[in-house]
Amino acid sequence: MNYFSQFWDENREDEYASWGTSTWLFETNESDVILKQITVYSNEKILKYSTEKLSDKFGSLSDQKLTIDDCDGKVISKEDFYKVW
Numbered sequence: 001m002n003y004f005s006q007f008w009d010e011n012r013e014d015e016y017a018s019w020g021t022s023t024w025l026f027e028t029n030e031s032d033v034i035l036k037q038i039t040v041y042s043n044e045k046i047l048k049y050s051t052e053k054l055s056d057k058f059g060s061l062s063d064q065k066l067t068i069d070d071c072d073g074k075v076i077s078k079e080d081f082y083k084v085w
Contacts (some may be wrong), residue, residue, distance in 0.1 A: 001027055001028065001029060001030075001035070001078065002026075002027070002028045002029075002030075002032075002067075002068070002075075003025070003026070003027055003075065003076045003077060003078050003080070003081045004025075004026055004028075004068040004071075004073040004074060004075050004076055005023055005024060005025045005026070005073055005074050005076050006023070006024045006026075006071040006072065006073040006074075007021070007022075007023050007024075008021060008022045008023070008024060009021050016058065018043070019041040019042070019043045019045050020041055020042030020043050021041070021042050022039050022040060022041045022042070023039070023040045024037065024038070024039050024040075024071075025037070025038040025039075025040070025076065025081055025084060026038075026066060026073070027078075027081055028065075028066060028067070031065070032065040032066060032067050033065055034061060034062050034063075034064070034065075034066055035050060035051065036048070036049070036050040036061075036081075036085065037049045037050070037061050037062060038081070038084050038085060039059065040084065046084070047059055048085065049061035
């Protein structure tokens with residue numbers, strides 16, 4: 001498994017724009033498929049998606065492959081990912 005984060009310096013473009021900027025955390029497999037995804041907003045709202053919870057009214061698990069290089073992310077540890085999960 002791979003674990004990495006990406007900071008997004010823009011607000012959402014919907015009625016939840018007031019949540020602020022966000023940091024995204026990803027767990028991907030060796031084929032770069034996203035298995036789990038966490039979004040932490042500056043207002044402390046946290047969204048979590050996985051194969052067990054694909055979507056809700058706020059967002060969804062990405063169905064695109066992703067690598068750390070694709071998003072200019074930072075490697076994080078499995079432990080750090082699961083502290084938030």
